Amino acid sequence: MFERFTKDARVAIISAQEEARALGHGRIGPGHLLLGVTTCSGATGTATLIRLGITPEALRDALAAAGAPAAPFDEEDAQALRAFGIDLEAVRGQAEKVFGPGALDSPPPAPAGEGRGFLRGRESGSPVARKPHIPFEREAKKALEQSLRATLERKDRSIGTEHVVLGVLDAGGGATADVLGRLGTDPAAVRAGLLADLDRAA
Numbered sequence: 001m002f003e004r005f006t007k008d009a010r011v012a013i014i015s016a017q018e019e020a021r022a023l024g025h026g027r028i029g030p031g032h033l034l035l036g037v038t039t040c041s042g043a044t045g046t047a048t049l050i051r052l053g054i055t056p057e058a059l060r061d062a063l064a065a066a067g068a069p070a071a072p073f074d075e076e077d078a079q080a081l082r083a084f085g086i087d088l089e090a091v092r093g094q095a096e097k098v099f100g101p102g103a104l105d106s107p108p109p110a111p112a113g114e115g116r117g118f119l120r121g122r123e124s125g126s127p128v129a130r131k132p133h134i135p136f137e138r139e140a141k142k143a144l145e146q147s148l149r150a151t152l153e154r155k156d157r158s159i160g161t162e163h164v165v166l167g168v169l170d171a172g173g174g175a176t177a178d179v180l181g182r183l184g185t186d187p188a189a190v191r192a193g194l195l196a197d198l199d200r201a202a
Contacts, residue, residue, distance in 0.1 A: 004148070006160045008043040012036035013144075013164070017134050023063055027137040030168045031066070031179040033144075035059040037161045045162035048197045052190060053183050062182040066175070143171035154198075165194055 005013070016036030020028045038049050038056045049055075136144070147167030151159045168176055169187045180186050 004151070004159050006158050008040050008161045009147075009159055009164055012040050012043065012161050015039045016140075019060070019063075020134050023060065025063070026134060028134055028140050029063075029137050030139050030143050030171060030173060030176045031059065031063045033140055033164055033168050034176075034179070035063065037165055040161055043161040044198075044201075045160075045165045045194055048194045049165065049190070052185055052193055054180070054185070054190070058183050059179070062179045065182060066178055139171055139173045139175055142173075143167040146170040162194060162198060166191070169194075 013033070013036055016028050016032040019035045019039070020026075020032045023032075025032070034049065034054065035056060037043060037046055038054060038059060040046055143164070144167060147159050147163040150163045150166035150170060151157075154163075156163070169191045172187070177187060180190060
């Protein structure tokens with residue numbers, strides 16, 4: 001599917017990963033995707049977000065206040081672990097007390113010298129640390145799938161940043177509504193504003 005994304009949309013998705021990493025979040029959520037779009041100056045849909053007060057700075061603050069996206073464990077996993085006498089929340093609390101907030105959300109760094117976590121510098125031959133991959137959480141994956149649907153519905157040829165925004169809004173979910181609510185808006189208002197701007201530009 002990624003071959004259908006425009007250059008701006010690809011940059012936005014890469015930026016979403018970098019922003020999640022900078023915030024110390026171990027998973028990429030829908031809010032990070034929106035943040036990635038807002039960092040793409042001049043990309044379709046970015047001006048709409050900025051006009052509605054959804055700026056990079058405001059989004060970073062809202063995402064930091066909301067905390068890290070949900071860990072890969074869900075309630076079903078927690079119940080299964082409880083059957084074996086393991087309290088997932090107690091484990092998480094202890095891990096965060098020892099290793100810091102979000103300790104279970106980030107992949108562990110590879111040990112020094114292992115090829116998996118290090119690349120050899122092309123010229124010097126010295127090891128260069130590779131940044132760990134940050135996975136997409138379920139809602140963000142759904143948002144990317146919805147961006148393809150939005151593209152097909154609008155009869156566009158490729159998935160642009162505007163489709164990524166529509167995908168985030170279409171995927172719904174409390175996390176998106178929570179982040180937008182912190183910025184004084186909601187998914188319906190953002191959708192209406194974006195569609196109006198796209199119609200004017202057509």
